[in-house]
Amino acid sequence: MRINSFSDVSLRLLMVLCSAPEGELSTTRDLAEQVGTPYNHVSKAVLKLRQMGLVEAIRGRTGGVRISPAGKATTVGQVLRVLDDHQDAAECRTEMGECPLAHNCGLRGVLNHARESFYVSLDNVTIYSLARKTNDGPVPVMLSTTRPG
Template identity: 75%
Template structure:
């Protein structure tokens, strides 16, 4: 299965925001640079994510974007169900119009079931669990003059 580029950008934004500290408020321009995507795409994704209640925008000087509690708890499967366009997995038509097998064909239904199984397999994956958070505190290091085995 493939996800749309819009869904991909949206998931990357959510992961970056999950990893950010609570004090950080990156702007959409900074987020666009971070995820390596044009600003226009990121701003459209941010608008949709805000409408979904997964992020919030803080206006004014020092403002930016941050993830909401709902965004942290959201699952990849749940987000994709909303963001993906739900067009048929297979293009069931020919240049002349509808596929001549459409009335007796079960492929479209089987492919739609497969898409739902794909989403269902991601229902247990929270966005917060995917983000790599910066580790604070001391890092355990072992130095030795002996060569490694």
């Protein structure tokens, strides 16, 4: 399975926020730098994570973003279910239109079941458990889409 880039950025943000000292606020610009992602993308992710109740955003000159209690308890599977674009795993169209097997094909259902199994396998992994804690503050987290050689 492959997650979309928005989900990737959102998970990285949650891990960085979990690694911050308790109650510490981070600016969106600082977070963008820490996760190596453009500010606009991080801003959109923070907005969505706030709507999901996973982060708290405090406005103003001394404001910033921090992980919420719900964010500490949430699992990777729960986050991905909301953020994934939920398109069918199989492309059921051809250059000439709808796939001729669309009505008698079991592939779409099997692949969608596999995606749900992927999420279920991540339901036991909290974001908080993935964050690296140090005494020096946040640790930049880099997710890779390439396999180790």
